Structure formats: structure tokens, C-alpha cells
Amino acid sequence: DTAVSQTPKYLVTQMGNDKSIKCEQNLGHDTMYWYKQDSKKFLKIMFSYNNKELIINETVPNRFSPKSPDKAHLNLHINSLELGDSAVYFCASSHKSVWILHFGPGTRLTVT
Amino acid sequence: KNEVEQSPQNLTAQEGEFITINCSYSVGISALHWLQQHPGGGIVSLFMLSSGKKKHGRLIATINIQEKHSSLHITASHPRDSAVYICAVLRLGGGSQGNLIFGKGTKLSVKP
Numbered sequence: 312d313t314a315v316s317q318t319p320k321y322l323v324t325q326m327g328n329d330k331s332i333k334c335e336q337n338l339g340h341d342t343m344y345w346y347k348q349d350s351k352k353f354l355k356i357m358f359s360y361n362n363k364e365l366i367i368n369e370t371v372p373n374r375f376s377p378k379s380p381d382k383a384h385l386n387l388h389i390n391s392l393e394l395g396d397s398a399v400y401f402c403a404s405s406h407k408s409v410w411i412l413h414f415g416p417g418t419r420l421t422v423t
Numbered sequence: 424k425n426e427v428e429q430s431p432q433n434l435t436a437q438e439g440e441f442i443t444i445n446c447s448y449s450v451g452i453s454a455l456h457w458l459q460q461h462p463g464g465g466i467v468s469l470f471m472l473s474s475g476k477k478k479h480g481r482l483i484a485t486i487n488i489q490e491k492h493s494s495l496h497i498t499a500s501h502p503r504d505s506a507v508y509i510c511a512v513l514r515l516g517g518g519s520q521g522n523l524i525f526g527k528g529t530k531l532s533v534k535p
Contacts, residue, residue, distance in 0.1 A: 342521060344521035351527070352507065353527055354509065354525040399464065405521060410456075410471045412456070413468070414466040416465055417464050417465070417466075
């Protein structure tokens with residue numbers, strides 16, 4: 312009964328490939344997020360999304376796109392992967408009236 | 424210079440010691456989060472503060488909005504407290520509640 316789950320946990324792929332990371336939350340939250348943690352362990356917001364609004368961090372390349380089939384899922388699609396995309400990607404969720412974030416376990420992406 | 428600065432970057436303590444981790448920020452905020460990242464990589468939200476002080480078990484978080492400063496205290500520290508502690512702020516007018524600006528984290532190691 313994991314609250315926020317991500318798959319896969321590890322992803323190794325070659326430059327130029329297209330890949331997806333899935334995220335699901337069973338908390339009934341209305342907003343979901345993607346964060347990137349780089350090799351220096353520094354976290355940055357990539358996207359936040361509820362069923363009304365997608366907010367994109369302007370520093371995120373347009374090769375990255377979130378896709379939400381329903382309120383419980385926010386998947387991250389990455390096209391034409393580059394070496395610099397190697398990082399740990401965290402999904403999180405929250406409810407609009409409670410600002411506590413619930414994080415997924417992270418997906419370690421390695422681009423070779 | 425990062426908008427959110429934490430000190431110290433690294434902290435080693437003996438079991439039982441009182442620990443303080445500091446966070447200073449340079450922007451107007453509507454809320455501040457303290458997060459804990461375990462050695463395995465998982466991230467847990469500890470506190471969300473907009474004023475005053477909060478306590479949960481052996482953890483205490485305080486914030487001084489005028490001085491743009493927050494502290495996280497751990498009383499009677501234990502080796503299981505060893506983790507990276509991350510301060511994150513929600514900028515005023517920053518849109519989505521997950522649009523946080525993160526500090527670089529404080530790595531705490533508590534020795535038995």
C-alpha cells in the first residue's frame with residue numbers, strides 16, 4: 312500500500328533513446344510533481360500538475376514532458392536522452408489544502 | 424549565491440548530542456519545508472512552517488520570518504538520525520505549492 316510509487320527504480324539507457332518513468336499515488340492528492348536530483352544531490356522542481364494547470368520550470372528542456380492519464384498518475388517522458396539527463400528523478404504529491412509533500416522512492420536514470 | 428543556504432554542509436555528532444541545522448533564505452516566502460533524505464535515497468517531509476515553531480518527537484523546527492532564518496533541532500540524537508536534511512522554501516507568489524527552492528542539504532552523521 313505504498314503511497315507514492317515510481318517505476319522503474321533504476322533505468323540505464325543509451326544517448327538518443329526515448330524513455331518514460333511512471334508515477335502513481337494512492338493518497339487522493341490533487342497535485343503531483345517531478346523533481347530532479349543531480350549528481351551533487353541538489354533538488355530542483357521540474358513540473359507541477361493538477362487537473363487544471365501544468366506549471367513548468369522554464370529551465371527544463373522541452374525534451375521532457377509530463378503526461379497525466381488521470382489524477383493518480385503523472386508519468387515523465389524524456390525524448391532524445393542526453394548524458395546530462397543522468398540523475399535521480401523523484402515524483403511527489405500533495406493536497407491543495409495541506410502543503411506536506413509525499414515523495415516517491417526515486418528513479419535513478421543513467422544515460423550512457 | 425543560492426537563494427537558500429544551509430549550514431553546516433556536513434555535521435558529525437556523538438549519540439545523545441543536541442544538533443542544530445540552520446537555513447537562511449534571501450527571498451520572501453509563504454512556507455518553508457524541512458525534508459530528510461535517508462542514506463537509501465528516500466525523501467520524507469518532516470515539517471512545513473510558515474511561522475513560529477513546530478515539534479514532532481525529538482525534532483523541533485523554528486522559523487523567524489523577519490530574519491529569514493529557520494533552524495532544525497534534534498534532541499538526544501541517535502545513529503538512525505543520520506541522513507541529509509534539506510531546507511526548501513516556497514517563494515511568495517511562487518505558484519504551485521510544490522514549486523520549492525531547495526538548499527543543498529546538511530549531511531548529518533551520528534556516531535554511537
